[in-house]
Amino acid sequence: MEKQLPYKIYLSEEEMPRKWYNLRADMKQKPAALLNPATLQPLREEDLTPIFCEELVKQEFDDTTKFIDIPQEVLDFYKMYRPSPLVHATFLEKALDTPAKIFYKFEGNNTSGSHKLNSAIAQAYYAKKQGLKGVTTETGAGQWGTALSMACRYFGLDCKVFMVKCSYEQKPFRREVIRTFGASIIPSPSDTTEVGRRILAEHPGTTGSLGCAISEAVETAVSNEGYRYVLGSVLNQVLLHQSVIGLETKAALDKYGIRPDILIGCTGGGSNLGGFAAPFLGEMLRGEASYKIIGAEPASCPSFTRGVFAYDFCDTGNICPLAKMYTVGSQFIPSANHAGGLRFHGMSPVLSELYNQGLFEARAYEQTSVFEAAEMFAHAEGILPAPESSHAIRAAIDEALKCRENGEEKVIVFNLSGTGNFDLYAYKQFNDGTMTDYIPSDEEIAEALKALPKVE
Numbered sequence: 001m002e003k004q005l006p007y008k009i010y011l012s013e014e015e016m017p018r019k020w021y022n023l024r025a026d027m028k029q030k031p032a033a034l035l036n037p038a039t040l041q042p043l044r045e046e047d048l049t050p051i052f053c054e055e056l057v058k059q060e061f062d063d064t065t066k067f068i069d070i071p072q073e074v075l076d077f078y079k080m081y082r083p084s085p086l087v088h089a090t091f092l093e094k095a096l097d098t099p100a101k102i103f104y105k106f107e108g109n110n111t112s113g114s115h116k117l118n119s120a121i122a123q124a125y126y127a128k129k130q131g132l133k134g135v136t137t138e139t140g141a142g143q144w145g146t147a148l149s150m151a152c153r154y155f156g157l158d159c160k161v162f163m164v165k166c167s168y169e170q171k172p173f174r175r176e177v178i179r180t181f182g183a184s185i186i187p188s189p190s191d192t193t194e195v196g197r198r199i200l201a202e203h204p205g206t207t208g209s210l211g212c213a214i215s216e217a218v219e220t221a222v223s224n225e226g227y228r229y230v231l232g233s234v235l236n237q238v239l240l241h242q243s244v245i246g247l248e249t250k251a252a253l254d255k256y257g258i259r260p261d262i263l264i265g266c267t268g269g270g271s272n273l274g275g276f277a278a279p280f281l282g283e284m285l286r287g288e289a290s291y292k293i294i295g296a297e298p299a300s301c302p303s304f305t306r307g308v309f310a311y312d313f314c315d316t317g318n319i320c321p322l323a324k325m326y327t328v329g330s331q332f333i334p335s336a337n338h339a340g341g342l343r344f345h346g347m348s349p350v351l352s353e354l355y356n357q358g359l360f361e362a363r364a365y366e367q368t369s370v371f372e373a374a375e376m377f378a379h380a381e382g383i384l385p386a387p388e389s390s391h392a393i394r395a396a397i398d399e400a401l402k403c404r405e406n407g408e409e410k411v412i413v414f415n416l417s418g419t420g421n422f423d424l425y426a427y428k429q430f431n432d433g434t435m436t437d438y439i440p441s442d443e444e445i446a447e448a449l450k451a452l453p454k455v456e
């Protein structure tokens, strides 16, 4: 397999992808249409343009164009931190004493510390091109807000970020990075929106959720002239932009003739796994290859493993469109798990459709076992991983240990979606031995699912 395999595989500038890959073009059964929350009828492009940028709406609806040019301005920005390295995790292999070959694609190599910048810069570009004043958004753990503040600063756009309250309190340093890049930041639920005030009245003392922050950001966008709302995951357009991860990964593997057996990513709303696995899922859909693909999610918010495949609201306030997806219910408020970026009740409609077709598997992990994997990875490879990404590390380590038991030399490639440099409160709890594992009961999930909209 190895022709003088370097520890880190980089692509040259000429080898970098210049187009995003639209996985939907290769799907026979397309992801289900978004529905209007008021009428429950399929949304049309013109229903969404008051909320989202025009070009992004086009991308959201485009189920047929296989490759979409990455604008030159976005390619220029990508140069600052791309290509991201594909690392042969030789130190981790040694620590695990496994015959498996482990590689990881490292997306934490930029100030925002995660893959989210790949889509943030694209979305900011289209907002600027449309002549908008600014954008609003929500952020859970803070990575998306940071990425978007960087992207908006680059194009001179105003940026208003609603940050889930528990993260706002747990991550004062992320807050300051966002402010340094000139964005304004509001803890959610807040009293600056109608939906925020309603949620505060109904759930006093709530630490917030992504779904609730989304409602606030959308309300703010539609009630301010020259503003649109942008979202960092779940949507088809975001998976499209994130395909740059998978295209680079595939090009780097092909360069050295490495054929992966197992591909792994963590899943919050599905954008890093969806982007990372896109070219490989495409090969599977076209019947050209077969891989074992695994989505790793938190046991505290188990959309794939314990949710249902149904139409649901994307936000707690029920003002956003409905998507057909794996969901534990828009009224489900997950416990304060440290993987803030994975605390979303639903899942990308593209990945949901493919999961339903059996194209990949999902596993749920408890946070202490995730942090044990994070610690082992940090010791071996010298990178402090994000709690979110550590779900993928957990899955990769488990697969590598299986290879040790069975004496199999499989090639495992996982996406290291980001770094944990701003997650030290979580690491403190882990180091102090005070971290807990909260797993919702069947009754709790059933209760949240009772609020699913009735769609026929």
Ligand SMILES: *Cc1c(COP(=O)(O)O)cnc(C)c1O
Pocket: 113, 114, 115, 116, 141, 143, 144, 232, 233, 234, 266, 267, 268, 269, 270, 271, 272, 273, 341, 342, 386, 388, 389, 417, 418, 419
């Ligand atoms: C946001 C985030 C995730 C989860 O979001 P997806 O859309 O599922 O990728 C995972 N890892 C990191 C580091 C994140 O910031």
